[in-house]
Amino acid sequence: MRSQRAKVLHPVAGRPMVDHVVRAAAGLGARRICIVLGNQAAEVRRALAHHGSRLTFCLQSEQRGTGHAVLQTRRHLEGRGGDVLILNGDTPAVSAELLRGLVRRHRESGAAATLLTAQLADPTGYGRVIRSPDWEVEAIVEERDARPEEREIKEINCGVYVVDAARLFPALRRLKPENQQHELYLTDVVRILKGEGRRVVLHPHGNPEEVLGVNTRRELAAAAAILYRRKAGELMDRGVSFIDPRHTYVDADVRVGQDTFLYPGVVLEGATRIGRGCRIDPGCVIRDSVLGDEVRVLAHSVLSDSRVRDGAQVGPFTHLRPGSDIGARARIGNFVEIKKSRIGEESKANHLSYLGDASLGRGVNVGAGTITCNYDGERKHRTILEQGVFIGSDTQLVAPVRVGRGAYIGAGSTITQNVPAGALALSRVPQQNRQGWVREHRAGAAAAASGKAARRKARAAGRGRARAARRSSRRGSGRAGAGGGTGKRSARGRGRG
Numbered sequence: 076m077r078s079q080r081a082k083v084l085h086p087v088a089g090r091p092m093v094d095h096v097v098r099a100a101a102g103l104g105a106r107r108i109c110i111v112l113g114n115q116a117a118e119v120r121r122a123l124a125h126h127g128s129r130l131t132f133c134l135q136s137e138q139r140g141t142g143h144a145v146l147q148t149r150r151h152l153e154g155r156g157g158d159v160l161i162l163n164g165d166t167p168a169v170s171a172e173l174l175r176g177l178v179r180r181h182r183e184s185g186a187a188a189t190l191l192t193a194q195l196a197d198p199t200g201y202g203r204v205i206r207s208p209d210w211e212v213e214a215i216v217e218e219r220d221a222r223p224e225e226r227e228i229k230e231i232n233c234g235v236y237v238v239d240a241a242r243l244f245p246a247l248r249r250l251k252p253e254n255q256q257h258e259l260y261l262t263d264v265v266r267i268l269k270g271e272g273r274r275v276v277l278h279p280h281g282n283p284e285e286v287l288g289v290n291t292r293r294e295l296a297a298a299a300a301i302l303y304r305r306k307a308g309e310l311m312d313r314g315v316s317f318i319d320p321r322h323t324y325v326d327a328d329v330r331v332g333q334d335t336f337l338y339p340g341v342v343l344e345g346a347t348r349i350g351r352g353c354r355i356d357p358g359c360v361i362r363d364s365v366l367g368d369e370v371r372v373l374a375h376s377v378l379s380d381s382r383v384r385d386g387a388q389v390g391p392f393t394h395l396r397p398g399s400d401i402g403a404r405a406r407i408g409n410f411v412e413i414k415k416s417r418i419g420e421e422s423k424a425n426h427l428s429y430l431g432d433a434s435l436g437r438g439v440n441v442g443a444g445t446i447t448c449n450y451d452g453e454r455k456h457r458t459i460l461e462q463g464v465f466i467g468s469d470t471q472l473v474a475p476v477r478v479g480r481g482a483y484i485g486a487g488s489t490i491t492q493n494v495p496a497g498a499l500a501l502s503r504v505p506q507q508n509r510q511g512w513v514r515e516h517r518a519g520a521a522a523a524a525s526g527k528a529a530r531r532k533a534r535a536a537g538r539g540r541a542r543a544a545r546r547s548s549r550r551g552s553g554r555a556g557a558g559g560g561t562g563k564r565s566a567r568g569r570g571r572g
Contacts, residue, residue, distance in 0.1 A: 076292065081115035083164040084122055085295055088302035089326025089344055091122045092289060095167035095302070100160065101129065102171030103178065107155075109148040110164075111135050140258025141234075142250045145243070153244045158182070161236040161261070165288045168301045169235070173285055180278045181237040187273035188242070188265065190215070191235040193283035200290070201231035202262055204277065212275050215262035219255045230279075232262060233286040242273060302327060332368065356390065364395070367403070381413075384420075402437070416447075419462070431455075432474065436462035442486065444469040461496070 076082050083093035090098075093110075100108050109131045112119055120132055133147040145161060152159055158181065160174065173191075181189035190212065192204050203225050205214045215232045216225050246267040250259040265275050280286060289295050306327060307320035314333035317323050322339040325331065329343045332351035340357040343349070347361050350368035355361070358375040366372070366383045373390030380397035383389055386404040393407050398415030401407055405418050408425035416433040424430060426443035432455050433447045439460050447458040448471055456474035460466065464478045467486030478484065479496030488502040 081119060084118060087167045087299045089328055092167045093164040096162050096164055096169060097123060097126060099169050099171045099174055100162060103174055107131060109133055109151055111144045111147050113138050141261035142247055142259035145261055146247050149244050152240055157240055159238050159240045159243050163234045163288055166286055167298050168285045170285060177278050178237055184276045186276040187268050188236060188238040188275045190277050191233040191280055191286060192230050192277050193233055193280050193286060194229050195231050195283055198229055198231045203228040204230040204232055212277050214266050235286060242268060433458040435460045438462060439464045441466045442468035446471050448473045
């Protein structure tokens with residue numbers, strides 16, 4: 076992966092890779108889920124802490140192979156009966172439905188172990204399934220230990236097993252590190268069980284992309300594409316519309332209501348909840364936010380940890396920072412940024428404004444260019460605009476400040492004191508119109524400019540006359556030379572004659 080982060084912690088569709096695998100196992104109703112930890116054990120434990128007591132963590136302090144990893148669960152699983160489902164933490168696309176089919180196959184067959192397999196056009200990197208002449212499984216051979224003819228086999232071991240717990244741990248104790256890696260291979264359990272006369276069956280899976288492991292960034296992106304496609308399919312089945320699901324990215328934990336319309340380029344992340352009948356335009360990013368019903372988010376808006384209530388409209392190019400709460404039927408428009416503020420029902424801030432640490436009542440109108448000056452260099456302060464307040468354009472509200480119900484703020488004002496209800500507040504310098512000022516104060520400048528223009532014109536005329544004189548002088552010189560020559564020729568002619 077070329078990363079400082081443990082592979083299983085890389086995010087895929089909004090969750091750490093391993094979390095997808097844990098949820099798939101939990102979807103089967105497993106009595107106990109054991110997580111074998113190795114690299115970055117503490118970080119993996121924290122990433123899965125939200126599962127609570129259903130998880131048991133086992134530390135593999137020395138990594139000695141896959142068989143050795145499963146052995147770390149012995150004191151939690153051995154002697155309890157039942158079947159053990161073994162999964163790898165780097166297969167995020169595995170689904171509970173797939174695993175349910177594997178367990179069903181295992182129990183119906185009465186086998187000691189059942190392995191999930193798949194056919195790959197290019198099986199490089201995977202263990203190969205060796206079958207006997209009667210098509211029964213004979214062994215699993217890792218690629219590094221396979222002979223050339225075995226490497227030509229297309230059927231691979233997916234690394235997903237169901238094993239009778241009573242047979243699993245005795246077989247694990249018999250493993251030996253007789254391979255190029257000098258590790259205890261879990262795949263050798265197949266050979267041991269077969270040697271004991273136990274039945275081992277295969278469960279081929281027709282969609283290998285669901286069970287392939289992630290070892291590179293390319294494979295990580297491919298796994299994410301599978302999960303985004305799967306999520307889009309689930310949402311469309313529930314009445315959500317997509318123009319192009321291939322280019323719309325909805326994380327696994329996002330919920331979207333019926334009749335909502337998602338345009339291409341939309342990214343819905345984290346714990347986002349979107350109500351019914353919403354419309355999310357192209358290029359919007361919504362993260363950990365809650366949208367009510369009939370909300371419209373116009374193009375290229377970014378919402379984080381915010382709430383937008385029923386019938387409100389946001390965007391285009393709006394930024395809702397954490398703590399924003401937009402009231403029902405409110406309008407937040409072009410290039411407006413809101414942070415930690417409550418916007419009342421039917422209030423409007425349609426243009427080029429910043430509202431931080433503010434509380435707006437119902438029906439407030441915020442003019443273009445309005446700013447709440449909420450930070451004094453040390454602390455944040457609140458601005459309160461009560462119901463029906465009108466804020467003129469280009470107003471600065473220097474917090475802490477309160478504007479009373481129904482008050483008006485004149486455009487271009489800087490408000491530093493509370494404004495009573497129903498009052499008009501102005502802080503502009505009174506306008507003064509001075510008649511004749513231009514004539515009195517700019518006449519000299521105009522004359523100077525006129526003089527400069529006249530001098531430039533005179534200089535240009537002088538240069539023109541000088542050029543004309545030079546041209547005239549050159550023409551006169553040429554005529555004299557021609558006449559003299561003609562006279563000489565005539566004189567010589569007359570002499571000869």
